Amino acid sequence: MTALAEPRLAAGTGARVGSPGNATxxxxxxxxxxxxxxxxxxxxxxxxxxxxxLEVAPGEVLAILGASGxxxxxxxxxxxxLDTGNTGEILIGGRRVAPHDARTAVGFQEPRLMPWRTIHQNVSLGLPHGTGRAEGRERVDHLLELVGLAAHAGHRPREVSGGMAQRTSLARALARRPGVLLLDEPFGALDALTRMRMQDLLLDIHARTATTILLVTHDVDEALQLADRILLLGRDHAPDAAPGASARTVLTVPGERPRDRGSAELAALRSELLDGLGVDAHRR
Incomplete structure (x- = not known):
């Protein structure tokens, strides 16, 4: 594995993409x-x-792996x-993170939709404060088209599948036009096939919006499919390690996305990651 000692990536503001009305x-x-x-x-x-x-470059997808806790x-x-009790410093675009930072949006494992609102209305909840009605409708219509839910805009959450609800949640996060999208196990509650489809959808969305993504996952294969780099967190068990010290490893995932899930190169990296997580990759 490659230790967490990499050259600093150049910070920047990234590039704006899409039409003016729908740009992220x-x-x-x-x-x-x-x-x-x-x-x-x-x-x-x-x-x-x-x-x-650690520094994450504009537009990069960083997966964060590690055992629970x-x-x-x-x-x-x-x-x-969302948690301001940390020590050290966190910068977004060169400026310190603020409480509930408006430059970010968060997607959780559960869709957390309002059951009495339609899909369109749920996505609208993510719009920045002060967005005009016409502009907001255009933005939401665009996002529903992007996630394949335009035909279900008038449905309530109980009327759609779990995968569709999660797509709604993703669209709601993107409605904020985040410079950084924070995803916490966003597909963890989905079945395997739906999960793979959502991974493909996230790659499509990233190709169109180019937003920076930090993705927490327990799924090694998901990290290999989606990430440019993987941050592996664990406990440092060295005799001289301070209590609670974290062991960190950063690995670069080879190949351009979408990647071949059957790639031998990815299989080798998968074994390395599982070993880092304390899992025997060859045990059945």
Missing amino acids: AASLSVEFRGVGRSFPGLEGERTVLRDLT CGKSTLLRAAGG
Whole structure:
């Protein structure tokens, strides 16, 4: 594996794509500088992240892998300003993250839709404050077309499948025109076939919007399909490691997307990742 000691990537503001009415915000860099996070516990303070430093380039897809409790979702929440108790510094586009940072949008494992609203109305909830009615309708119509739900705009959440509900959630996050899209196990509750279709959809969306994506996942194959790089989080068990110290590894995924799921090169990297997660890739 390649240790977390890579050249700094050039920060920037990315490029605006699409028509003026439907363009996403410029994709933004994300920089973690010595980030740490601890929580109080019954036996004292529990550290889940310590001194994490990493830069994500504008438009990059970074997958975050690791066992439960290693700080994946904590890191994602900190990047969006949803958790401000961390130490160190997080920058988006060169500026510090603000509480509930408007430059980001979050997609969760559950769609979290309002059951009494239509699909169109649920997506509209993601529009930035102050968006005009005509502009907002155009934006939502465009996003529903993008995620293949234009024909279901008037349906309620109970009238669509789980995969369609998750597509609605993704469209709602994109309605905010985020420079950084934060996804926390967004496809974890879906069946295997629907999950693969959603992965393909996310790649299509990324090709059209070029937004920076940070994706938390437990699925090694999903990370290999979607990411430019993979951040593997774990515990540092070295004798001289500080309590709660995090071991980090960053790996670059070879090949352009969409990737061949049967690639021998990806299979080798998959084994390396599983080994890093403490899983025997050859055990049946």
